Amino acid sequence: MKFxxxxxxxxxxxxxxxxxxxxxxxxxxxANVLIETIDNNQIKLSATDYDLSITTLIEAQVEEEGxxxxxxxxxxxxxxxxxxxxxxxELNGATANIxxxxxxxxxxxxxxxxxxxxxxxxxxEDSIEIETKPFVKAIRQVVSAAAGYETxxxxxxxxxxxxxxxLEVAATDGNRLARVREVIKNLSQDEEKSFEMLxxxxxxxxxxxxxxLTEAENIGIIKEGKKIVIIVDKTKIITRLxxxxxxxxxxxxxxxxxxxxxxxxxxxxxxxxxxxxxxxEKNSIVKFELLDNTLKLSGDSPESGNSQDEIDVQYLSEPxxxxxxxxxxxxxxxxxxxxxxxxELNTPLSATVFKPCSDEDYIYLVMPVQLxx
Amino acid sequence: MKFxxxxxxxxxxxxxxxxxxxxxxxxxxxANVLIETIDNNQIKLSATDYDLSITTLIEAQVEEEGxxxxxxxxxxxxxxxxxxxxxxxELNGATANIxxxxxxxxxxxxxxxxxxxxxxxxxxEDSIEIETKPFVKAIRQVVSAAAGYETxxxxxxxxxxxxxxxLEVAATDGNRLARVREVIKNLSQDEEKSFEMLxxxxxxxxxxxxxxLTEAENIGIIKEGKKIVIIVDKTKIITRLxxxxxxxxxxxxxxxxxxxxxxxxxxxxxxxxxxxxxxxEKNSIVKFELLDNTLKLSGDSPESGNSQDEIDVQYLSEPxxxxxxxxxxxxxxxxxxxxxxxxELNTPLSATVFKPCSDEDYIYLVMPVQLxx
Numbered sequence: 001m002k003f004x005x006x007x008x009x010x011x012x013x014x015x016x017x018x019x020x021x022x023x024x025x026x027x028x029x030x031a032n033v034l035i036e037t038i039d040n041n042q043i044k045l046s047a048t049d050y051d052l053s054i055t056t057l058i059e060a061q062v063e064e065e066g067x068x069x070x071x072x073x074x075x076x077x078x079x080x081x082x083x084x085x086x087x088x089x090e091l092n093g094a095t096a097n098i099x100x101x102x103x104x105x106x107x108x109x110x111x112x113x114x115x116x117x118x119x120x121x122x123x124x125e126d127s128i129e130i131e132t133k134p135f136v137k138a139i140r141q142v143v144s145a146a147a148g149y150e151t152x153x154x155x156x157x158x159x160x161x162x163x164x165x166x167l168e169v170a171a172t173d174g175n176r177l178a179r180v181r182e183v184i185k186n187l188s189q190d191e192e193k194s195f196e197m198l199x200x201x202x203x204x205x206x207x208x209x210x211x212x213l214t215e216a217e218n219i220g221i222i223k224e225g226k227k228i229v230i231i232v233d234k235t236k237i238i239t240r241l242x243x244x245x246x247x248x249x250x251x252x253x254x255x256x257x258x259x260x261x262x263x264x265x266x267x268x269x270x271x272x273x274x275x276x277x278x279x280x281e282k283n284s285i286v287k288f289e290l291l292d293n294t295l296k297l298s299g300d301s302p303e304s305g306n307s308q309d310e311i312d313v314q315y316l317s318e319p320x321x322x323x324x325x326x327x328x329x330x331x332x333x334x335x336x337x338x339x340x341x342x343x344e345l346n347t348p349l350s351a352t353v354f355k356p357c358s359d360e361d362y363i364y365l366v367m368p369v370q371l372x373x
Numbered sequence: 374m375k376f377x378x379x380x381x382x383x384x385x386x387x388x389x390x391x392x393x394x395x396x397x398x399x400x401x402x403x404a405n406v407l408i409e410t411i412d413n414n415q416i417k418l419s420a421t422d423y424d425l426s427i428t429t430l431i432e433a434q435v436e437e438e439g440x441x442x443x444x445x446x447x448x449x450x451x452x453x454x455x456x457x458x459x460x461x462x463e464l465n466g467a468t469a470n471i472x473x474x475x476x477x478x479x480x481x482x483x484x485x486x487x488x489x490x491x492x493x494x495x496x497x498e499d500s501i502e503i504e505t506k507p508f509v510k511a512i513r514q515v516v517s518a519a520a521g522y523e524t525x526x527x528x529x530x531x532x533x534x535x536x537x538x539x540l541e542v543a544a545t546d547g548n549r550l551a552r553v554r555e556v557i558k559n560l561s562q563d564e565e566k567s568f569e570m571l572x573x574x575x576x577x578x579x580x581x582x583x584x585x586l587t588e589a590e591n592i593g594i595i596k597e598g599k600k601i602v603i604i605v606d607k608t609k610i611i612t613r614l615x616x617x618x619x620x621x622x623x624x625x626x627x628x629x630x631x632x633x634x635x636x637x638x639x640x641x642x643x644x645x646x647x648x649x650x651x652x653x654e655k656n657s658i659v660k661f662e663l664l665d666n667t668l669k670l671s672g673d674s675p676e677s678g679n680s681q682d683e684i685d686v687q688y689l690s691e692p693x694x695x696x697x698x699x700x701x702x703x704x705x706x707x708x709x710x711x712x713x714x715x716x717e718l719n720t721p722l723s724a725t726v727f728k729p730c731s732d733e734d735y736i737y738l739v740m741p742v743q744l745x746x
Contacts, residue, residue, distance in 0.1 A: 074650060078680075081643070082647065102644075102682055102684070103644075103681070103682045104680065104682070105650075105678060105680045105681075106678040106679050106680075107677060108677055108678045270456075271475075271476075273454055274451070274454040277478075278451075278480075304444065304447055304480060304481055305468055305480040307476070307479075308478075309475055309476045
């Protein structure tokens with residue numbers, strides 16, 4: 001194998017695939033990137049942790065075909081430090097020689113035959129193509145509401161649905177629920193066909209990062225049995241669909257709320273962060289009291305003391321006292337773009353919805369915590 | 374105790390003294406700051422870990438005298454999040470009430486009687502006053518050459534000497550030695566008197582940070598028996614002098630060098646960082662080969678492979694091959710201000726001096742490593 005590639009292309013390729021490497025696993029080859037020549041002008045980089053696989057193509061001037069694996073982290077460190085020039089890679093037995101201007105490296109690798117086969121085959125039976133930007137934004141807005149990553153926990157997944165030109169993305173961990181609905185350009189061939197998938201929140205976070213690195217305008221998603229292949233420009237992300245019945249989350253969202261407060265987002269963030277210095281670290285509870293255009297916040301820590309703060313809001317409904325894990329509320333406040341938000345309430349024990357005052361269709365439902373006294 | 378202080382003054386005071394607190398020690402009171410009213414217009418903040426004590430005065434409008442201790446970290450978090458206004462603190466039994474605009478906190482503290490006494494007494498028998506800036510710069514330039522902090526290791530200290538208007542600051546850990554000499558304004562009353570001290574590098578690093586926070590133009594240093602008191606504006610840093618005979622380091626610096634290379638600092642940093650990706654992580658050895666206006670660098674890692682690089686330098690002496698722990702060299706290169714540096718050499722096994730090409734009197738001596746083959 002012998003080829004010449006631009007430093008930036010090579011580095012970008014490694015940055016994309018290295019998310020799927022396993023640094024300190026039992027199989028050393030999983031820490032490596034598989035480098036293969038494809039034709040005279042392209043090489044392919046691949047990495048896999050068995051659960052998630054990523055492949056990408058980069059431009060190169062191929063002088064001799066072949067394939068080999070090299071430690072992805074070391075290779076990334078080396079390429080990133082090279083001067084902005086052409087990088088030449090030449091295989092020489094069990095080492096790859098990399099040269100660039102006055103710099104030379106001999107890197108010990110592992111034979112490509114030890115690298116697991118990545119199943120990229122697709123028939124495009126059930127596929128969709130949509131705009132990248134709104135999809136990535138929706139992922140960012142819901143992903144924090146998913147449960148922590150566990151292979152067999154459906155709640156660690158994110159639901160994505162496309163119906164004609166409506167995208168719906170949602171996640172819930174049982175304590176909160178985030179849902180985004182957006183009008184998008186549906187670029188699929190059969191745009192009447194609806195599309196639905198449940199995919200790990202971890203994979204979707206990686207997808208957002210890859211999308212940023214490629215700057216691709218559109219994303220293709222293909223379901224193939226239990227497998228899902230996401231195509232962003234010249235990059236493929238391959239993972240498995242999560243199987244099972246995801247909760248019917250739309251039924252959990254109350255249709256009407258008798259009480260509504262309009263709140264300045266930045267005032268609430270500042271007050272919440274102040275009050276949160278004095279909360280019980282075990283449950284992170286902050287009490288919200290709404291009364292006569294005022295929101296009073298209070299925290300109480302058994303060891304350190306207590307805190308109170310208040311901000312002006314628009315609220316003229318019945319007074320209410322309700323408590324939340326403040327971290328859930330803060331997560332929403334830090335993601336939402338609108339400077340003003342609505343808090344929509346029912347009783348101190350019912351699901352409360354936080355949402356932007358803008359016309360974005362984005363809701364963040366938080367279950368309150370019962371107060372002892 | 375009852376007083377009102379400006380948020381910024383209060384926060385700055387806590388930032389200064391919190392460096393001497395012990396967060397998870399056996400004595401909870403050592404995590405606290407002692408707050409005392411001094412007169413109608415000043416309060417004093419103190420913290421100590423027994424080894425290092427810091428006290429500072431801040432302006433305040435005192436309404437009721439008293440003293441109390443509060444957890445320094447929590448207090449800093451609270452004050453930093455308050456709006457930029459006057460902060461009122463009022464003692465109320467075992468809690469302090471802090472109020473600022475709409476924010477209120479009750480913080481549980483510990484009685485001042487449990488706080489250790491800090492011995493600040495000074496007779497000014499042996500003292501000196503010098504400019505802050507050159508002193509802080511000299512500390513920054515030598516402190517990395519001191520050995521890691523250990524109470525009884527003299528080499529973890531830094532030597533500071535003032536003779537008339539010459540400041541000399543030096544540190545060595547046995548493998549390298551940094552020395553700075555600077556002409557300074559000596560503001561002491563008896564400027565003929567020479568002054569010398571050996572002080573922990575850890576304390577000097579803290580001193581640099583405090584000096585930056587206070588922006589004081591001058592620093593006073595007072596030796597009092599085994600104690601040393603450093604006065605920066607309204608802050609006192611109290612620690613003990615290190616006792617013992619520090620090595621006569623000036624004797625270790627060769628007077629003449631038969632070989633000299635003039636090197637571009639930034640080219641060397643870039644090449645060294647590239648080559649360093651492939652060094653043995655146990656000893657961090659990089660080989661330097663000087664020959665005909667060229668510096669070749671090479672690294673070798675038993676597991677990953679090897680690396681070579683070369684840069685143009687000014688070198689016309691006899692060829693030499695010498696090896697260093699590259700981290701020592703890089704530390705100097707990242708601290709020195711001059712864009713060009715000299716490497717002054719003798720034999721592959723003798724002390725090598727790195728120094729700026731500017732007229733700064735700053736040398737960084739590194740002992741080479743013997744190459745096996």
